Amino acid sequence: MKKLLLFLAHPDDESFGTGGTVARYAAEGVDVHIAIATDGAAGSIADDYELGHEKLAAVRLKELKAAVSILNATLHPPHYRDSGYINDPANDHPRAFINADTDEQIERLVTLIRQIRPQVMLTHDETGGYYHPDHIHCWKIGTAAFHAAADPEQYPDAGEPHQCDRLYYTAVPKNRVQWIARMMRLRGKDPTKIGKNKDIDLTRIGVPSNRLHTRIDYRSYWEIKRAASRCHASQGGGGGFAKWMPLWMQKWLYRYDFFIRAYPLTNDGFHEKTFWS
Ligand SMILES: [Zn+2]
Known part of the structure; x- marks a missing residue:
């Protein structure tokens, strides 16, 4: 059976970013798994705001579950705190994704890949x-875990090695x-x-x-x-930078998802129309 695992940062990246690709592969019978790293509740870092943080995290988890079920994929819910954008004070929180223990993060993902x-x-x-x-942190952890999952020397207690x-x-x-x-x-x-x-910018x-x-x-x-x-109503419900465009223009602009193939390495220039070519 064909299986696809996405490791993405926030609740909404699976839909706003790769929603079209996920929907297509799920509809074509691929077993699609979506692992989201953070709770998407950046911003409230002071103790007084902890309640606000918890509430927003709960809202975003509910939105995420609804979206993933529409996409017809399996959700692996977040374990870390959203770090916020560049210079956001949420970046300093010790439990923020970018500050938490990277070894533990890699092992968690290796376990999931091997399962x-x-x-x-x-x-x-x-x-x-x-x-x-x-x-950017997902890129670091995701790339490290991809290679570590195949290596029997690494994280031997995290399951049977698997080379994607x-x-x-x-x-x-x-x-x-x-x-x-x-x-x-x-x-x-x-x-x-x-x-x-x-x-x-x-x-x-x-x-x-x-x-x-x-x-x-x-x-x-597309639909x-x-x-x-x-x-993801709390995040504006999609459309991103092109929200102001008429629908026909959005449909024209957003009709393909593009990807870089990182393994195995390949010559530059677009040449694949599927992940299973
Ligand atoms: Zn994101």
């Missing part, structure tokens, strides 16, 4: 898409981001200061097309991705 035994594993790329510290055939990284294509930035400028908006805290984001290896067409699964994204 599920997927052929294909997927995580964030080294830029985390938009430099989110939790995304492929490792992929999610990637935001540079030309798509440039197109959105151009459209924003035409509308009089500044693409270098976006997001809730105006701290995301769209012009720094994106992977050039010669580094993209895989392009997954999810046009037939499933949209329905899953809408479950």
Whole structure:
């Protein structure tokens, strides 16, 4: 049986980011597992705010469960605290994903890989898409665990070793981001200061097309991705940087997911239309 394991940072990354690919493979009969690293409840770090943190984490878990069930995948829920974006005070919390013990994090993921035994594993790329510290940390932990899972010398108590055939990284294509930035400028908006805290610079984001290896067409699964994204109401329900566009334009812009193949290494340039080529 074909099995796919995604290791992603936040509740919503599975839908906003890779929802189309997940929906497609699940519909094609692949056993899709989604492991989310953090509770997605950054921001409330002082003790007084602990209750607020717990409440938001509970809301986000509920949203995540609903989204993953629409995508028809199996959820492996978060164990760590959301770290927040660059310079967020939540980054200093000792239980934040980026501060917790990395050896324990790798072992936890190795255990999961050896239990599920997927052929294909997927995580964030080294830029985390938009430099989110939790995304970048997923790339570190995910890559280390992918290799460690195959090595009988490493984490011998974490199950029978398993070598996945492929490792992929999610990637935001540079030309798509440039197109959105151009459209924003035409509308009089500044693409270098976006997001809730105006701290995301769209012009720094994106992977050039010669580094993209895989392009997954999810046009037939657009509505499933949209329905899953809408479950994350606390995060705006999806649409991201293109939310203001008419629906037909969003459908045109977001019809493929792109990936970097990290294992086995391959020549640069896009040439795959599936993870099981
Ligand atoms: Zn995220």
